[in-house]
Amino acid sequence: MIYLTLFYEFFKIGLFAIGGGLATLPFLYDLADKYTWFDATILPNMIAISESTPGPIGVNMATYAGYSAAGISGGIIATLGLVTPSIIIIFIVAGFLDKFKENVYVKSAFYGLRPTVAALIGLAGLEVLKVTIFNISQYTLTKQILDLFNLKAILLFIAFWFATKKFKCHPIILIICGAIAGIIFSL
Numbered sequence: 001m002i003y004l005t006l007f008y009e010f011f012k013i014g015l016f017a018i019g020g021g022l023a024t025l026p027f028l029y030d031l032a033d034k035y036t037w038f039d040a041t042i043l044p045n046m047i048a049i050s051e052s053t054p055g056p057i058g059v060n061m062a063t064y065a066g067y068s069a070a071g072i073s074g075g076i077i078a079t080l081g082l083v084t085p086s087i088i089i090i091f092i093v094a095g096f097l098d099k100f101k102e103n104v105y106v107k108s109a110f111y112g113l114r115p116t117v118a119a120l121i122g123l124a125g126l127e128v129l130k131v132t133i134f135n136i137s138q139y140t141l142t143k144q145i146l147d148l149f150n151l152k153a154i155l156l157f158i159a160f161w162f163a164t165k166k167f168k169c170h171p172i173i174l175i176i177c178g179a180i181a182g183i184i185f186s187l
Helices: 002-016 021-034 040-052 057-100 104-133 136-142 151-167 171-186
Strands: none
Touching: 002 021, 002 057, 021 040, 021 057, 021 104, 040 057, 040 104, 040 171, 104 151, 151 171
16 A cells, blocks of 8 residues: 555656656655655755755655655655656657647746746745754754754855855865765764
Protein backbone atom coordinates (compact mmCIF):
# COMPACT_ATOMS: atom_id res chain seq x y z
CA MET A 1 0.00 0.00 0.00
CA ILE A 2 2.91 2.38 0.72
CA TYR A 3 4.03 2.08 -2.91
CA LEU A 4 0.63 3.10 -4.22
CA THR A 5 0.53 6.05 -1.79
CA LEU A 6 4.03 7.16 -2.80
CA PHE A 7 3.23 6.91 -6.49
CA TYR A 8 -0.10 8.73 -6.08
CA GLU A 9 1.26 11.59 -3.95
CA PHE A 10 4.25 12.21 -6.19
CA PHE A 11 2.14 11.81 -9.34
CA LYS A 12 -0.04 14.68 -8.05
CA ILE A 13 3.05 16.77 -7.39
CA GLY A 14 4.43 16.03 -10.84
CA LEU A 15 1.09 16.88 -12.42
CA PHE A 16 0.54 20.20 -10.69
CA ALA A 17 4.01 21.56 -9.89
CA ILE A 18 4.32 23.55 -13.09
CA GLY A 19 7.56 25.48 -13.25
CA GLY A 20 10.21 23.00 -12.25
CA GLY A 21 11.79 21.76 -9.07
CA LEU A 22 11.29 24.84 -6.92
CA ALA A 23 7.58 24.78 -7.74
CA THR A 24 7.40 21.36 -6.06
CA LEU A 25 8.42 22.80 -2.70
CA PRO A 26 4.96 23.92 -1.49
CA PHE A 27 3.72 20.42 -2.28
CA LEU A 28 6.67 18.88 -0.45
CA TYR A 29 6.00 21.01 2.63
CA ASP A 30 2.42 19.73 2.50
CA LEU A 31 3.68 16.13 2.30
CA ALA A 32 5.94 16.76 5.28
CA ASP A 33 2.86 17.73 7.30
CA LYS A 34 0.81 14.81 6.02
CA TYR A 35 3.25 11.88 6.26
CA THR A 36 6.27 10.81 8.30
CA TRP A 37 8.52 10.21 5.27
CA PHE A 38 10.47 13.39 6.07
CA ASP A 39 9.84 16.58 8.02
CA ALA A 40 9.86 20.19 6.91
CA THR A 41 13.15 20.91 8.64
CA ILE A 42 15.00 18.61 6.25
CA LEU A 43 13.73 20.38 3.11
CA PRO A 44 16.28 23.24 3.17
CA ASN A 45 19.06 20.64 3.48
CA MET A 46 17.57 18.68 0.59
CA ILE A 47 17.38 21.86 -1.49
CA ALA A 48 21.06 22.49 -0.82
CA ILE A 49 21.93 18.91 -1.74
CA SER A 50 19.64 18.94 -4.76
CA GLU A 51 21.11 22.19 -6.04
CA SER A 52 24.63 20.82 -5.74
CA THR A 53 23.99 17.40 -7.29
CA PRO A 54 22.77 16.42 -10.74
CA GLY A 55 19.01 16.20 -11.11
CA PRO A 56 16.10 18.44 -10.28
CA ILE A 57 14.96 19.17 -6.74
CA GLY A 58 11.62 17.43 -7.17
CA VAL A 59 13.19 14.22 -8.43
CA ASN A 60 15.85 14.21 -5.72
CA MET A 61 13.25 14.87 -3.02
CA ALA A 62 10.87 12.23 -4.38
CA THR A 63 13.70 9.71 -4.38
CA TYR A 64 14.69 10.68 -0.84
CA ALA A 65 11.12 10.59 0.52
CA GLY A 66 10.37 7.31 -1.21
CA TYR A 67 13.59 5.78 0.07
CA SER A 68 12.84 7.01 3.60
CA ALA A 69 9.36 5.51 3.43
CA ALA A 70 10.04 2.18 1.72
CA GLY A 71 13.70 1.69 0.82
CA ILE A 72 15.14 1.56 -2.69
CA SER A 73 11.91 0.37 -4.30
CA GLY A 74 10.04 3.22 -2.57
CA GLY A 75 12.53 5.71 -3.99
CA ILE A 76 12.05 4.31 -7.47
CA ILE A 77 8.23 4.31 -7.19
CA ALA A 78 8.07 7.88 -5.83
CA THR A 79 10.42 9.10 -8.57
CA LEU A 80 8.37 7.36 -11.26
CA GLY A 81 5.24 8.91 -9.78
CA LEU A 82 6.76 12.36 -10.02
CA VAL A 83 8.03 12.10 -13.61
CA THR A 84 5.13 10.16 -15.16
CA PRO A 85 2.83 13.20 -15.56
CA SER A 86 5.63 15.14 -17.28
CA ILE A 87 6.24 12.32 -19.73
CA ILE A 88 2.54 12.05 -20.55
CA ILE A 89 2.13 15.82 -20.87
CA ILE A 90 5.23 16.20 -23.05
CA PHE A 91 3.95 13.58 -25.49
CA ILE A 92 0.56 15.29 -25.66
CA VAL A 93 1.93 18.84 -25.86
CA ALA A 94 4.59 17.97 -28.43
CA GLY A 95 1.89 16.71 -30.76
CA PHE A 96 -0.36 19.74 -30.39
CA LEU A 97 1.71 22.77 -29.38
CA ASP A 98 3.19 23.51 -32.78
CA LYS A 99 -0.28 23.37 -34.27
CA PHE A 100 -1.88 25.61 -31.61
CA LYS A 101 0.95 27.87 -30.40
CA GLU A 102 -0.70 30.94 -31.95
CA ASN A 103 -4.12 30.09 -30.51
CA VAL A 104 -5.45 32.89 -28.28
CA TYR A 105 -6.52 30.41 -25.57
CA VAL A 106 -3.12 28.71 -25.49
CA LYS A 107 -1.38 32.11 -25.25
CA SER A 108 -3.81 33.16 -22.51
CA ALA A 109 -3.21 29.95 -20.58
CA PHE A 110 0.56 30.50 -20.63
CA TYR A 111 0.01 34.15 -19.65
CA GLY A 112 -1.81 32.94 -16.53
CA LEU A 113 0.64 30.13 -15.77
CA ARG A 114 3.72 32.38 -15.56
CA PRO A 115 2.60 34.40 -12.51
CA THR A 116 1.20 31.24 -10.92
CA VAL A 117 4.58 29.54 -11.21
CA ALA A 118 6.31 32.68 -9.91
CA ALA A 119 4.00 32.60 -6.86
CA LEU A 120 4.79 28.92 -6.19
CA ILE A 121 8.52 29.54 -6.46
CA GLY A 122 8.25 32.70 -4.33
CA LEU A 123 6.34 30.80 -1.64
CA ALA A 124 8.97 28.08 -1.65
CA GLY A 125 11.69 30.72 -1.32
CA LEU A 126 9.91 32.29 1.65
CA GLU A 127 9.57 28.90 3.35
CA VAL A 128 13.28 28.22 2.91
CA LEU A 129 14.10 31.73 4.13
CA LYS A 130 11.88 31.21 7.18
CA VAL A 131 13.63 28.03 8.33
CA THR A 132 17.08 29.34 7.42
CA ILE A 133 17.08 32.89 8.77
CA PHE A 134 14.77 32.53 11.75
CA ASN A 135 15.06 30.43 14.94
CA ILE A 136 11.36 30.29 15.71
CA SER A 137 11.68 27.33 18.08
CA GLN A 138 14.46 29.05 20.07
CA TYR A 139 12.45 32.28 20.22
CA THR A 140 9.40 30.37 21.44
CA LEU A 141 11.45 29.03 24.34
CA THR A 142 13.24 32.23 25.38
CA LYS A 143 11.00 35.05 24.08
CA GLN A 144 14.22 37.00 23.45
CA ILE A 145 14.04 38.95 20.18
CA LEU A 146 17.71 38.23 19.34
CA ASP A 147 17.00 34.51 19.55
CA LEU A 148 14.49 34.89 16.72
CA PHE A 149 17.25 35.54 14.19
CA ASN A 150 20.02 33.23 13.03
CA LEU A 151 22.71 35.91 12.76
CA LYS A 152 25.30 33.65 11.10
CA ALA A 153 22.79 32.63 8.43
CA ILE A 154 21.81 36.28 7.87
CA LEU A 155 25.48 37.22 7.40
CA LEU A 156 25.98 34.36 4.95
CA PHE A 157 22.79 35.30 3.09
CA ILE A 158 23.93 38.93 2.72
CA ALA A 159 27.47 37.92 1.71
CA PHE A 160 26.30 35.47 -0.93
CA TRP A 161 23.59 37.81 -2.20
CA PHE A 162 26.25 40.49 -2.61
CA ALA A 163 28.70 38.08 -4.26
CA THR A 164 26.03 36.97 -6.69
CA LYS A 165 24.97 40.49 -7.63
CA LYS A 166 28.35 42.22 -7.61
CA PHE A 167 30.72 39.58 -8.93
CA LYS A 168 28.35 37.28 -10.84
CA CYS A 169 29.94 34.28 -9.13
CA HIS A 170 29.20 30.89 -10.63
CA PRO A 171 26.67 28.90 -8.54
CA ILE A 172 29.15 26.05 -8.03
CA ILE A 173 31.62 28.44 -6.42
CA LEU A 174 28.87 29.83 -4.18
CA ILE A 175 27.78 26.33 -3.15
CA ILE A 176 31.36 25.29 -2.29
CA CYS A 177 31.97 28.54 -0.40
CA GLY A 178 28.64 28.13 1.42
CA ALA A 179 29.57 24.63 2.52
CA ILE A 180 32.99 25.80 3.72
CA ALA A 181 31.44 28.76 5.58
CA GLY A 182 28.91 26.42 7.19
CA ILE A 183 31.71 24.16 8.41
CA ILE A 184 33.69 27.13 9.76
CA PHE A 185 30.61 28.63 11.49
CA SER A 186 29.78 25.31 13.11
CA LEU A 187 33.22 25.00 14.75
